[in-house]
Amino acid sequence: MGAAGGTGHASGGGAVHRLYRAGGSAVHALPPQCKIAAVFGFVLAVVATPREAVWAFGLYALLLAAVAAAARIPALFLLRRLLIEIPFVAFALLMPFVAEGERVRVLGLSLSESGLWGAWNILAKGTLGVAASVLLAASTELRALLLGLQRLRMPSLLVQIASFMIRYGDVIGDEMRRMRIARESRGFTARGVRHWGVLAKSAGALFIRSYERGERVHLAMLSRGYTGTMPVIDDVTATRAQWAYAAALPLTALAVCLTGWTL
Amino acid sequence: MPTAPDPTAPSLQVSGLAYAYPDGHQALFGVDLTIARGERVALLGPNGAGKTTLVLHLNGILGGGAGTVEVAGLPVGKRHLAEIRRRVGIVFQDPDDQLFMPTVREDVAFGPATAGLRGAELEARVTRALERVGMAEFADRPPHHLSFGQRRRVAVATVLAMEPEILVLDEPSSNLDPASRRELADILRSLDVTVLMVTHDLPYALELCPRSVVLSGGVITADGTTRELLCDERLMREHRLELPYGFDPRSVPAPVAGG
Numbered sequence: 001m002g003a004a005g006g007t008g009h010a011s012g013g014g015a016v017h018r019l020y021r022a023g024g025s026a027v028h029a030l031p032p033q034c035k036i037a038a039v040f041g042f043v044l045a046v047v048a049t050p051r052e053a054v055w056a057f058g059l060y061a062l063l064l065a066a067v068a069a070a071a072r073i074p075a076l077f078l079l080r081r082l083l084i085e086i087p088f089v090a091f092a093l094l095m096p097f098v099a100e101g102e103r104v105r106v107l108g109l110s111l112s113e114s115g116l117w118g119a120w121n122i123l124a125k126g127t128l129g130v131a132a133s134v135l136l137a138a139s140t141e142l143r144a145l146l147l148g149l150q151r152l153r154m155p156s157l158l159v160q161i162a163s164f165m166i167r168y169g170d171v172i173g174d175e176m177r178r179m180r181i182a183r184e185s186r187g188f189t190a191r192g193v194r195h196w197g198v199l200a201k202s203a204g205a206l207f208i209r210s211y212e213r214g215e216r217v218h219l220a221m222l223s224r225g226y227t228g229t230m231p232v233i234d235d236v237t238a239t240r241a242q243w244a245y246a247a248a249l250p251l252t253a254l255a256v257c258l259t260g261w262t263l
Numbered sequence: 264m265p266t267a268p269d270p271t272a273p274s275l276q277v278s279g280l281a282y283a284y285p286d287g288h289q290a291l292f293g294v295d296l297t298i299a300r301g302e303r304v305a306l307l308g309p310n311g312a313g314k315t316t317l318v319l320h321l322n323g324i325l326g327g328g329a330g331t332v333e334v335a336g337l338p339v340g341k342r343h344l345a346e347i348r349r350r351v352g353i354v355f356q357d358p359d360d361q362l363f364m365p366t367v368r369e370d371v372a373f374g375p376a377t378a379g380l381r382g383a384e385l386e387a388r389v390t391r392a393l394e395r396v397g398m399a400e401f402a403d404r405p406p407h408h409l410s411f412g413q414r415r416r417v418a419v420a421t422v423l424a425m426e427p428e429i430l431v432l433d434e435p436s437s438n439l440d441p442a443s444r445r446e447l448a449d450i451l452r453s454l455d456v457t458v459l460m461v462t463h464d465l466p467y468a469l470e471l472c473p474r475s476v477v478l479s480g481g482v483i484t485a486d487g488t489t490r491e492l493l494c495d496e497r498l499m500r501e502h503r504l505e506l507p508y509g510f511d512p513r514s515v516p517a518p519v520a521g522g
Contacts, residue, residue, distance in 0.1 A: 143365050167364065168363075
């Protein structure tokens, strides 16, 4: 257990840490709770915008571009991380074919008009939401995000679970890799359905090991006086000016949204 | 803090401690053990002797059997659990179990912060604990980016930050390379705190602990200077304790008490 620990970190890293892009911009320096609230407000405004106000979505995209520029996050970095959205895009592209209602002919295909609007709606709002989240993740360290959520009164149990995921993700990943090496050292390589049983058993063993580790961690926590709540060690406070700066994004978005409804 | 430790009482006093697990397996059959303030004692014994069960009694994780445990005069029990857990610092075998916070600094701060310390006082406590194990410059690293030996040292710091009456180490030398092992020994020797060290590593016990006790079959079967115990071949054989090949306890200098 943990015998290989000294070298384990070299290849680890984990997917979660790669979202963050270190920098010293004003956006990076904002307290996390301001940024989380701003992104949340922005997404609400975007979602509430009528889908026919096509120009509004263009403005939203410009707003995000401005934030990215302020945070000095390159466009390519942002676009590459947007790829995570592809599964949802595929679903949106199906809609014009399967939806009911009036049909229009585009390039010789018979498409549903409401389906087209639906697809546009999902695509535009989804992309803006994902882009805003990517910006948040790129300019805020994972640890800071948790502190921000804690500050925003997210239930402490959820914050604790998330922080344990950060701490133990790599530990469990290493354990998984050691199990794979042990399997392969005995001549096993997964080929096809017949070997799924072996993989399933490995997954089960990993689950039990992690469960047992959980019990040992709990014991260690009790031994240091844990009684169910995490003490507040790092308190991140935000000034009025920082809140005002962060609020620029959702407030502008709100203005755009309201204009979209009145026009 | 609700009560100050009694300076005249021994750091640890275990009397008549017996315990059976809920499944009926009895692990301890009346353990008596007294450790004076400032002593470093090794707890030796074969696998399954009840060492871990005894350790988990010292801070009240297990309990409910016969006998009593007192830490600096305070009986271990439901009423003083928070204070007991502050006084008894247990360093578990796998530092990945012990270090559960995202950064080293937060992990070391966990114990004192749970006890109510905040702000500059907390920060000073954390820095001092990390300095004592030579890990101050790693404060903002996540634990999984440290080597195993460094993680073990941080685990010791997390407990030192609570300024414990007694430090309990479970297999402190396991999985350490010889250099990390020596570094940890230097650190442990430099601390002026009572130490109870659970170990299979007999040379390490001889190096660090002037006194040893043997726990076997749920009772303390021997108690004396570490060198005497290690030289008693019959005792060693009876309790499945074996010295590494070529190691002669008579050939090395004995540890100095309170060093």
